[in-house]
Amino acid sequence: MLSKNRIKYINSLKISKYRKLNAEFIVEGTKLTTELLQSNFQTSGIYATKEWLQENILFSKNIDCQEVDSKEMTQISNLTTPPGVLAVAGMPKIPFEPLSLESRFSLMLDGINDPGNLGTIIRTADWFGVDQIFCSPDTVDTYHPKVVQSTMGSIFRVKVIETDLIDVCREAKKMQIDVFGAVMNGQNIYEIKLKRNSSVLIIGSESHGIRNYLLPFINFPITFPAYSAPGKENKAESLNASVASALILSEFRRKMD
Amino acid sequence: MLSKNRIKYINSLKISKYRKLNAEFIVEGTKLTTELLQSNFQTSGIYATKEWLQENILFSKNIDCQEVDSKEMTQISNLTTPPGVLAVAGMPKIPFEPLSLESRFSLMLDGINDPGNLGTIIRTADWFGVDQIFCSPDTVDTYHPKVVQSTMGSIFRVKVIETDLIDVCREAKKMQIDVFGAVMNGQNIYEIKLKRNSSVLIIGSESHGIRNYLLPFINFPITFPAYSAPGKENKAESLNASVASALILSEFRRKMD
Numbered sequence: 001m002l003s004k005n006r007i008k009y010i011n012s013l014k015i016s017k018y019r020k021l022n023a024e025f026i027v028e029g030t031k032l033t034t035e036l037l038q039s040n041f042q043t044s045g046i047y048a049t050k051e052w053l054q055e056n057i058l059f060s061k062n063i064d065c066q067e068v069d070s071k072e073m074t075q076i077s078n079l080t081t082p083p084g085v086l087a088v089a090g091m092p093k094i095p096f097e098p099l100s101l102e103s104r105f106s107l108m109l110d111g112i113n114d115p116g117n118l119g120t121i122i123r124t125a126d127w128f129g130v131d132q133i134f135c136s137p138d139t140v141d142t143y144h145p146k147v148v149q150s151t152m153g154s155i156f157r158v159k160v161i162e163t164d165l166i167d168v169c170r171e172a173k174k175m176q177i178d179v180f181g182a183v184m185n186g187q188n189i190y191e192i193k194l195k196r197n198s199s200v201l202i203i204g205s206e207s208h209g210i211r212n213y214l215l216p217f218i219n220f221p222i223t224f225p226a227y228s229a230p231g232k233e234n235k236a237e238s239l240n241a242s243v244a245s246a247l248i249l250s251e252f253r254r255k256m257d
Numbered sequence: 258m259l260s261k262n263r264i265k266y267i268n269s270l271k272i273s274k275y276r277k278l279n280a281e282f283i284v285e286g287t288k289l290t291t292e293l294l295q296s297n298f299q300t301s302g303i304y305a306t307k308e309w310l311q312e313n314i315l316f317s318k319n320i321d322c323q324e325v326d327s328k329e330m331t332q333i334s335n336l337t338t339p340p341g342v343l344a345v346a347g348m349p350k351i352p353f354e355p356l357s358l359e360s361r362f363s364l365m366l367d368g369i370n371d372p373g374n375l376g377t378i379i380r381t382a383d384w385f386g387v388d389q390i391f392c393s394p395d396t397v398d399t400y401h402p403k404v405v406q407s408t409m410g411s412i413f414r415v416k417v418i419e420t421d422l423i424d425v426c427r428e429a430k431k432m433q434i435d436v437f438g439a440v441m442n443g444q445n446i447y448e449i450k451l452k453r454n455s456s457v458l459i460i461g462s463e464s465h466g467i468r469n470y471l472l473p474f475i476n477f478p479i480t481f482p483a484y485s486a487p488g489k490e491n492k493a494e495s496l497n498a499s500v501a502s503a504l505i506l507s508e509f510r511r512k513m514d
């Protein structure tokens with residue numbers, strides 16, 4: 001049985017302000033909870049229903065789970081159909097280390113505001129072997145429940161660092177690291193030559209693109225070309241931010257190999 | 258002023274059953290409404306607030322808009338922040354024409370169930386010049402408000418046809434059209450050779466992939482390879498369905514040019 005205070009506390013973690021204050025967030029479902037426990041993230045509580053515990057007996061044997069009834073689970077879950085297990089995890093504190101820009105491909109997100117897009121970008125970065133993402137402070141909160149769920153566990157493997165992007169750009173410039181930026185009228189990404197070393201790619205927000213203050217740091221403005229159906233004029237004006245990121249990451253990876 | 262019956266009718270279009278019954282759906286915002294009016298889709302009503310009409314005077318001069326107050330707009334809108342203009346559009350009836358498979362790259366979606374994913378796939382298809390998509394009857398409704406919004410207008414340019422996918426596959430087989438399918442253990446997409454002619458690509462659902470009954474029709478099972486960060490084992494198990502579709506479409510486009 002969960003105390004009223006604990007229910008209240010877990011529910012407070014649905015709000016960004018309280019997540020930041022307590023440096024904790026909610027993780028739901030068997031896959032994400034398993035990945036949490038295999039990661040370096042702290043866990044301050046795991047709550048599971050009787051039915052879930054019976055189905056996952058090996059899991060619960062090795063882990064300190066608290067049994068809750070389905071009414072309590074509904075009270076703490078973020079999901080319309082609660083998956084039966086929920087964990088409270090600690091947010092890692094990851095400072096920006098300029099040296100981490102070396103020998104690595106990093107991503108910078110300037111004001112992405114849709115949680116599904118951010119989660120999908122983290123998941124896609126993980127797939128393409130990108131393990132460091134910088135987010136501007138006005139990017140949607142990394143530990144928003146919808147972001148966490150849509151990373152499908154990649155949130156435990158990719159370092160996501162909230163920081164002023166201008167600091168990262170200044171360090172990159174000092175270190176002569178290539179800065180790419182996805183813009184409207186850049187060079188065709190297919191024609192770009194990539195050196196095999198460190199680089200940073202900036203992706204702008206869904207509605208405003210990359211903001212002006214970052215533009216002077218971009219050495220390589222790039223654009224992903226659109227196509228037309230046979231005999232038709234192409235009218236699609238843009239791609240979803242997570243799709244654009246994936247296409248560019250894929251192209252970079254291809255050129256690096 | 259809107260009649261109670263009209264408000265009730267527009268609200269009924271938020272539910273799939275009533276959309277299908279009336280063959281109408283809701284479109285919101287300046288961009289989507291403009292694209293609707295430029296398309297071949299029917300429009301049975303446009304509703305706008307006074308503020309919106311003042312800001313978009315050229316638009317409203319040429320179009321038969323009904324002014325509504327902001328309370329009425331909130332009552333009919335699907336969005337937390339109503340954009341000030343909403344239109345009721347007619348669903349086109351597009352039957353499956355086997356001949357349309359020729360000289361064209363078509364997409365088949367087997368049970369995609371997230372509205373954001375479907376909308377993003379339609380938008381991405383439009384970008385890559387794919388203008389025909391077949392959806393299995395259990396794919397999320399194409400005219401679901403979230404699908405419509407996330408297509409960013411591409412819904413008015415891409416033919417989306419709900420039909421039994423097996424019928425499309427049978428016709429493709431008869432016509433000797435190549436059928437590609439995104440699966441777990443297919444050929445590396447980078448190594449696939451593409452003929453320049455007609456082809457079909459099947460994308461499975463987020464949780465179950467392509468269902469068994471379609472597998473025998475796939476001539477070319479393909480897989481998108483994952484990568485690892487330097488010195489790390491790659492653990493990301495999958496990509497979001499809309500991201501996977503985009504990467505494959507991009508690769509196909511590249512090979513066709």
